[in-house]
Amino acid sequence: MESPPVSADVDALLADLRADLGPDAVLDGAAAGARHHVDWSGKHACPPRAVVRPRSTAEVAAVLRRCHAVGQPVVVQGGMTGLSGGATPLPSELALSLERITGVESVDADGGTLRALAGTPLAVVQAAAEDAGLAFPLDLASRGSCTIGGNVATNAGGNRVLRYGTTRELVLGVEAVLADGTVVSSLYPMLKNNAGYDVKQLFVGTEGTLGVVTRVELRLHPLPAERVTAFAGVADFDALVRLLGAARRGTAGRLSAFEAMWPDYYDYAVRHAAGGARALARPHGAYALLECEAAETADRERFESLLGELMEAGIVEDAVVARNLDEAARLWRPREAAGELLGGLQPSIAYDVSMPLVRLPAYLDDVRRAFRAAQGDRPLFAFGHLGDGNLHLVASLASAADANQVDRIVYDALRGFGSVTAEHGVGTLKRAWLGHSRTAEEIGLMRRLKAALDPRGILNPGRVL
């Protein structure tokens, strides 16, 4: 890669961008508002030099062409719900916001595809699919604010990976703009297309370092007749794993979510986000939230009797099945509140690691032991998308300065067999730890790709690599 970018004259660049895009498309940092200063991680807030708000792919291309020409670094911003610092500006960056490139352009109900602009909120995409009698199954608690472009850039996971995979499995095509302003349209609505390299994958999960996603072609699935939600209390981690296996086998692939919560997290979440209302009469050693997608009434009945059998077999100690959407929302509430709860624990730090399930109990014991030795009896909450081997940890710190000490505890314990980020991405916050989960050769290849597609290093510099 060429030497670090230095912008010649930012004022002249901004004047050119105002002339190209119109004065309301370029807001000086202060006028743009604090929401452009930091993502949901809340770490290292910094105002951008200015926020540029193009209205179309052609305008994104015009912005990048000019920035590339003068070596001006750009940070791409979607809904700012990311948790890895990727969309948080570094000093003197321009923020390129997708907030005005929004809308669902078309839905093909027979073909099962949907085309949307990158700044469209995920909830809007989900609603458009449902209006056509179909489902876009990607689902995150941030659905109202995160954008489909951000979901693609981070290869978001969420609650239904167990059945539908990550965002990557739901993306048929991508239109993206490269750092030099070249528009690459790879928007094919076909499931099969082996004509050479699958270039859309360059933009899925690469966190805006290789191109700006402007449009996506998505794969829709049949809308289930009903989503049946159940909440179960079990004795321990072993019982959670047995419940997961039995529920997957017993629902013939219809299990769409399996969320685990350890008692310290569940108790805290119930107290602070659910008005103290516990779903089950007495405490248990671990909890699971299960969602089964029913095509017909018989699927609900089968799911309920499966839980009954698992109680008789002693795998489940107690369980409740929601009878309607309100009850389902109440069962989900403690799990969905994770993002809000962070605010009450400051200073705190959140992790999203993954590993093979068999390694998880020993890993968690190791981390808890080391955390207790370093931070005493401060809370270390554990919960996560267990069906995907994805564990979320939230640690309350004695001092914000302890973050690096706790990073080391959490990441050193998984080196060689786990991932430092299962779904939130590397951004800036996990960049120092990439080598714990990727080989030197893998990182070398990533650098070669970055240098080939963004030779001046202007696009999301300092993220991922």
Ligand SMILES: Cc1cc2nc3c(=O)[nH]c(=O)nc-3n(C[C@H](O)[C@H](O)[C@H](O)COP(=O)(O)OP(=O)(O)OC[C@H]3O[C@@H](n4cnc5c(N)ncnc54)[C@H](O)[C@@H]3O)c2cc1C
């Ligand atoms: C309450 C809550 C719950 C969450 N739950 C989950 C979860 O279950 N699973 C999960 O995976 N994540 C989860 N997240 C994290 C977050 O919502 C996702 O990472 C989401 O995909 C980010 O989308 P965004 O539009 O907000 O992106 P941003 O935060 O704006 O950006 C994220 C990254 O993508 C880049 N980017 C954004 N838009 C584009 C684009 N159009 N082209 C290129 N690069 C782009 C940015 O530069 C940045 O590096 C959660 C967050 C919150 C606050």
